[in-house]
Amino acid sequence: MGVALWSEIVILVAVALLLLLVALFHVAYLTYAERKIIARMQQRLGPNRVGPRGLLQPIADVLKLLHKEDIIPYGVDKPIFHLAPLVSLVCAASGLALIPLWDTFVLSNLNVGLLFLLALSSLSAYGVILSGWASNSRYAFLGALRASAQLISYEIAMSLALLSVVLMAGSFNLQDIVKAQMESPFKAYIIPQIIAFFIFMVSAIAETNRVPFDLPEAETELVAGYFVEYSGIRFALFYLAEYFGMVVMCALAVTCFLGGYIGPFNIPGLPFFWFLLKLYVLLFFYIWVRATLPRYRYDQLMGLGWKVLIPLGLLNLFFTALLKLWL
Amino acid sequence: MILEMIVFIYLSLGMIIPGILAIISKNPVHAVLWVLVLILHQAFMLFTLGSEFLTAVQIIVYAGAVIVLFLFVVYMINLKREEIWKVFVKKSPLGFVIFLIFIFFFLKSLTFLTALSPHFKAHLPYDLTQGTNLWWIARYLFTHFLFQFELVGVLLLVVVLGAVFLLRKLKEVEGGSL
Numbered sequence: 487m488g489v490a491l492w493s494e495i496v497i498l499v500a501v502a503l504l505l506l507l508v509a510l511f512h513v514a515y516l517t518y519a520e521r522k523i524i525a526r527m528q529q530r531l532g533p534n535r536v537g538p539r540g541l542l543q544p545i546a547d548v549l550k551l552l553h554k555e556d557i558i559p560y561g562v563d564k565p566i567f568h569l570a571p572l573v574s575l576v577c578a579a580s581g582l583a584l585i586p587l588w589d590t591f592v593l594s595n596l597n598v599g600l601l602f603l604l605a606l607s608s609l610s611a612y613g614v615i616l617s618g619w620a621s622n623s624r625y626a627f628l629g630a631l632r633a634s635a636q637l638i639s640y641e642i643a644m645s646l647a648l649l650s651v652v653l654m655a656g657s658f659n660l661q662d663i664v665k666a667q668m669e670s671p672f673k674a675y676i677i678p679q680i681i682a683f684f685i686f687m688v689s690a691i692a693e694t695n696r697v698p699f700d701l702p703e704a705e706t707e708l709v710a711g712y713f714v715e716y717s718g719i720r721f722a723l724f725y726l727a728e729y730f731g732m733v734v735m736c737a738l739a740v741t742c743f744l745g746g747y748i749g750p751f752n753i754p755g756l757p758f759f760w761f762l763l764k765l766y767v768l769l770f771f772y773i774w775v776r777a778t779l780p781r782y783r784y785d786q787l788m789g790l791g792w793k794v795l796i797p798l799g800l801l802n803l804f805f806t807a808l809l810k811l812w813l
Numbered sequence: 814m815i816l817e818m819i820v821f822i823y824l825s826l827g828m829i830i831p832g833i834l835a836i837i838s839k840n841p842v843h844a845v846l847w848v849l850v851l852i853l854h855q856a857f858m859l860f861t862l863g864s865e866f867l868t869a870v871q872i873i874v875y876a877g878a879v880i881v882l883f884l885f886v887v888y889m890i891n892l893k894r895e896e897i898w899k900v901f902v903k904k905s906p907l908g909f910v911i912f913l914i915f916i917f918f919f920l921k922s923l924t925f926l927t928a929l930s931p932h933f934k935a936h937l938p939y940d941l942t943q944g945t946n947l948w949w950i951a952r953y954l955f956t957h958f959l960f961q962f963e964l965v966g967v968l969l970l971v972v973v974l975g976a977v978f979l980l981r982k983l984k985e986v987e988g989g990s991l
Contacts, residue, residue, distance in 0.1 A: 491816065563842075566842075566843075566846070596865055597865050597866075597945045597946070597947055598865045598866050598868075598869045598947060601866070601869035601870070601873065602865075602868075602869055602872075604869075604873060605869050605872035605873045605876075605877060608872070608873055608876070608877025608878070609872065609876060609877060611877070611881055612849075612881075615881065615884055616846075619842060619884075619888060627888075631888075634881070634885075638878075638881065641877075658947065
């Protein structure tokens with residue numbers, strides 16, 4: 487028993503590391519894609535100096551951030567100051583373990599996988615709150631308050647949107663949700679649950695602090711926010727956490743609304759093709775939104791969350807329950 | 814077996830040591846964070862006992878909401894460390910008495926449970942090998958304990974309405990329109 491158990495653990499860790507590496511690669515090239523796409527939309531060229539067509543730009547960025555001086559300001563609470571970026575990153579990245587990438591490939595197939603993803607997203611508020619407090623700076627502290635209020639309010643809307651998916655599928659298990667979609671008449675929940683999909687995407691943008699809801703880090707009009715005192719590699723960790731958050735949120739949307747890894751037909755030799763295709767479409771949507779929409783004001787942001795999205799989510803949940811009852 | 818033992822010892826130490834640190838740390842923010850560490854270990858103790866749903870709820874409700882609110886309160890009122898310490902030392906005899914009472918009840922319930930444990934399976938209202946934990950919780954909440962469940966729901970609604978009512982009064986006094 488002992489050997490089998492240990493070998494199982496070793497294999498699990500190896501697969502987890504592989505998944506993390508692939509995800510890191512995606513995150514690195516997501517930054518490149520974002521810069522290129524936004525440049526195209528603004529009629530610029532974007533990064534084109536490092537490597538052919540600027541393809542090595544993410545590597546250059548990482549090297550630059552690693553070499554920068556790691557400044558620790560006077561009067562910070564050192565252990566918490568060091569811990570906060572890691573909390574952000576871990577909470578954002580470990581969601582990947584729960585997403586079913588293929589019907590035989592999911593790192594941990596939990597019965598309450600969706601609830602765990604919500605739990606991780608609620609824990610990610612700690613990275614924001616702790617970094618703001620530990621920095622011992624008024625700007626960082628105010629930024630943290632602003633950001634955590636936003637995170638907490640949009641989490642409710644997001645949970646309501648996901649709950650209607652759970653009602654439709656009758657399970658919290660992400661693998662079962664994908665299979666339930668395969669058996670449903672439309673093959674994906676985006677058609678019957680279009681309102682939930684809309685609510686989820688809007689709140690996912692707010693949860694990951696992206697334009698048009700990027701008030702926690704509105705560089706162009708407010709001081710950056712909770713991570714204003716961070717520099718070098720620690721700043722890079724926050725940056726990584728944001729992009730990991732984007733990837734995980736899009737993967738969750740693919741799993742819950744777009745039918746997961748299931749496509750109209752199977753492509754031999756490319757098992758993850760449909761999942762990745764859907765993921766890239768949603769990531770492109772994120773970047774497109776960033777290039778198109780201006781930033782919201784803070785009261786507009788809170789008003790949208792509490793007065794539009796949450797009541798809409800509750801109504802949608804109610805009608806989904808009625809639908810489930812009568813059909 | 815050995816792995817289970819190691820995990821169990823780690824999780825129990827992860828609950829006991831942060832609990833003690835939460836009491837003795839002078840910085841209130843650190844104290845709240847130690848409670849957070851404690852709650853996360855507690856959640857995973859529930860996970861090892863096979864209750865995935867309770868783990869998720871523990872993290873969402875306690876770690877994700879209650880401790881965040883605690884942190885906000887601690888930030889906002891900006892307690893002076895020395896003053897808390899003084900109050901803590903002054904009140905500690907009373908605290909010790911309450912601690913002893915708790916320990917008494919704890920041991921009492923523990924002896925009751927160990928006496929019960931041989932017939933524990935028979936006392937459970939359901940068979941855990943059939944259906945998931947979540948399924949049984951849902952089934953019992955919506956059939957056997959439906960009235961209590963709805964009662965708690967009404968209670969929470971009253972709390973929300975109370976908070977809104979308090980806020981309205983505050984606005985009227987200020988006379989401002991937010």
